[in-house]
Amino acid sequence: MRHLPHLLxxxxxxxxxxxxxxxxxxxxxxxxxxxxxxREIDPANTLQLELDSGVVLIELAPAFAPRHVAxxxxxxxxxxxxxxxxxxxxxxxxxxxxxxxxxxxxxxxVRTLPAEFTVPVDPTAPFTRLPDVDGYAPITGFASGLPAxxxxxxxxxxxxxxxxxxxxxRDNAADSGGGSELYVVIGHAPRQLDRNTTxxxxxxxxxxxxxxxxxxxxxxxxxxxGEPRVPIRRLRVVxxxxxxxxxxxxxxxxxxxxxxxxVELRRNRRDEWYLAPAGHIDLCSVPLPVRLSR
Amino acid sequence: MRHLPHLLxxxxxxxxxxxxxxxxxxxxxxxxxxxxxxREIDPANTLQLELDSGVVLIELAPAFAPRHVAxxxxxxxxxxxxxxxxxxxxxxxxxxxxxxxxxxxxxxxVRTLPAEFTVPVDPTAPFTRLPDVDGYAPITGFASGLPAxxxxxxxxxxxxxxxxxxxxxRDNAADSGGGSELYVVIGHAPRQLDRNTTxxxxxxxxxxxxxxxxxxxxxxxxxxxGEPRVPIRRLRVVxxxxxxxxxxxxxxxxxxxxxxxxVELRRNRRDEWYLAPAGHIDLCSVPLPVRLSR
Numbered sequence: 001m002r003h004l005p006h007l008l009x010x011x012x013x014x015x016x017x018x019x020x021x022x023x024x025x026x027x028x029x030x031x032x033x034x035x036x037x038x039r040e041i042d043p044a045n046t047l048q049l050e051l052d053s054g055v056v057l058i059e060l061a062p063a064f065a066p067r068h069v070a071x072x073x074x075x076x077x078x079x080x081x082x083x084x085x086x087x088x089x090x091x092x093x094x095x096x097x098x099x100x101x102x103x104x105x106x107x108x109x110v111r112t113l114p115a116e117f118t119v120p121v122d123p124t125a126p127f128t129r130l131p132d133v134d135g136y137a138p139i140t141g142f143a144s145g146l147p148a149x150x151x152x153x154x155x156x157x158x159x160x161x162x163x164x165x166x167x168x169x170r171d172n173a174a175d176s177g178g179g180s181e182l183y184v185v186i187g188h189a190p191r192q193l194d195r196n197t198t199x200x201x202x203x204x205x206x207x208x209x210x211x212x213x214x215x216x217x218x219x220x221x222x223x224x225x226g227e228p229r230v231p232i233r234r235l236r237v238v239x240x241x242x243x244x245x246x247x248x249x250x251x252x253x254x255x256x257x258x259x260x261x262x263v264e265l266r267r268n269r270r271d272e273w274y275l276a277p278a279g280h281i282d283l284c285s286v287p288l289p290v291r292l293s294r
Numbered sequence: 295m296r297h298l299p300h301l302l303x304x305x306x307x308x309x310x311x312x313x314x315x316x317x318x319x320x321x322x323x324x325x326x327x328x329x330x331x332x333r334e335i336d337p338a339n340t341l342q343l344e345l346d347s348g349v350v351l352i353e354l355a356p357a358f359a360p361r362h363v364a365x366x367x368x369x370x371x372x373x374x375x376x377x378x379x380x381x382x383x384x385x386x387x388x389x390x391x392x393x394x395x396x397x398x399x400x401x402x403x404v405r406t407l408p409a410e411f412t413v414p415v416d417p418t419a420p421f422t423r424l425p426d427v428d429g430y431a432p433i434t435g436f437a438s439g440l441p442a443x444x445x446x447x448x449x450x451x452x453x454x455x456x457x458x459x460x461x462x463x464r465d466n467a468a469d470s471g472g473g474s475e476l477y478v479v480i481g482h483a484p485r486q487l488d489r490n491t492t493x494x495x496x497x498x499x500x501x502x503x504x505x506x507x508x509x510x511x512x513x514x515x516x517x518x519x520g521e522p523r524v525p526i527r528r529l530r531v532v533x534x535x536x537x538x539x540x541x542x543x544x545x546x547x548x549x550x551x552x553x554x555x556x557v558e559l560r561r562n563r564r565d566e567w568y569l570a571p572a573g574h575i576d577l578c579s580v581p582l583p584v585r586l587s588r
Contacts, residue, residue: 091502092457135426135574163482188457188482195570208385208509215502276489280429
C-alpha cells in the first residue's frame, strides 16, 4: 500500500463500503466466518490428557499414522498411561511423557510398530497448498486440518513438526517406537525431525499446561533425580467419556476459501500495527484456530 | 551418504583415522573447538535481568541498534526498570516487561526513539551467509554472533526474530518505542515482526526463567487483574556489577570455519538417531552455543 500511486489510492477511497468490509485481521475474518467454515473435532480421535493443572486435548491424525493412532487409543483405553509422568521438558524443543525404561507391562496394544514417517498421498483428500517456498520440503500445506508436506504431488506426504504437534518417541531403529513415549513440540519448529518420527496429532487445547512446565535439568531436558514429577492422572479417548464430561471443540477447516483468505491475511498483515508486511508465511506460523462447539 | 556408490564407500572405509576423527555431532564438534573459536561476551553490552527465580543474561547488539542499546543501558543504570513487572507472557510468542501505561517518569534516557528496524550493511563486518533459501529475506546468516538478514549484499541488514531475541515494544507509530517495553521471543520464530520492531539483543543464559512462566490469560497474553505478577528485582549492565558478582560467558564465534562446520552438521544430522537428514536448516534452528568463560 505504501507505494500506491495517489490516483489509485483516491479511487480506493471512493469505495468506502468495500474497503470497510474487507477483514483486516484474523479476528475480523473469523467473526465473519460461517458455520460451514468449521469442522467438529472427532471425539473418537481426540485424547484428553489430564494433569493436576487441568486438561490438554489432542486431535489424532489417523490419516497419517493409522496403526500408531489405533495403538495409542488402545493403550489409553486400557488405562496404560495413567500414573506415568511427564519425564522430559526441554526448553525450545519438546515435553515428553511415557515409560522411558519400558518397565510397565503392556496388555492392550503393543510397544513397537513399523514406522509411519510418511504415507502415500490420498488423491481424494483435500490439500491446501501454501504459496511460499519451504526449505525442508518441495510442497507444504494443510491436510486434515494439519500442517503437512509432500515430496511430489502424488507420492508421499507427512505431518510436519510445528508447535503443538504430537510425535512418537523412538530409539535409534525406525521401528522402535509405538506410542509408549510421546512428545509435544513446545518451541521453534524442529523440522529436522520431519520424516524421522511418526507424527500422530496436534494439541488443540491446553498446550500451555505443557509449554510452561519447569524445564528438566538433566541431559536433553529429562527431569533429574529429585526434580518434581508431573504425573499423568489419566489419558483418555474423549468419546469414552460421559457426554456431559466432554469438551466439544471445532477447528477451522483448512480446505475452504476462508482459510486461504486467512493465510493471505497472515502473509501480508494488514493490522494497523504492521508497517512492513512480510509477503511470506512459513508453514508453522499459520494459525489453526479452534473454538468451543456452538 | 545413503546413495554413495560402493566403491567410494570402500575408499572412505580405507581411511579409518579420518573417519573416526570427523565430529558427528555438535557436542563432538564443540569438544574439538579451539579457544579462538569463542569470543567473550562483552559485559559492557550485557544486561542482567534479576527475577525471584534467578538471573537472565542478555547480550545487546549495538551494531544493529546503537541508539536503543544506549538508551536501554541508560535506563538500566538509573535503576529505571527495577520494581517493574513482567506484564505479558503469550504462549508461543513473547514474554514482555516494562511500563505499559507509561506511568513511571524517566530521568536518565528517553521513552521513545526513531526506529532502528534496519541498519546499513557494514562492509567491514563479517557476515556468515546461510546456504539455504529463506522465505522472509533474500539473504540470511550471522553477524556479530546473531541471526540476521539482508535485502541485498550491500544495502540493509537487520536482526531476525528467532527464539530468545530481545525486541523493543512499540505502539502503532514506528518511533513510539525506545526500550521502556521489552520482549523476548519464547516460541516459534515470529519472523513477521522482522523490520517491524527494533531488535536489540539475545538471551544468552536463563531463557527458561521467561519461557516457563505462567501464561497470561488476558488479551494477547497480558496478565489479567489478580494473576500473580513476576517482579523485576533489578536490571543491570553486567560491567557495572562488582567483578566477583559477574557471570562471565563466551559465545561461539559465527565467523569461523568451525561455525560453518556446525551449520553443516545441523543441516545434515549425522547423529545415529537421524535416519533422514534434512539437507536444510532454517535460520532460527541454528544453535548459537554459549559457555562459561574459561
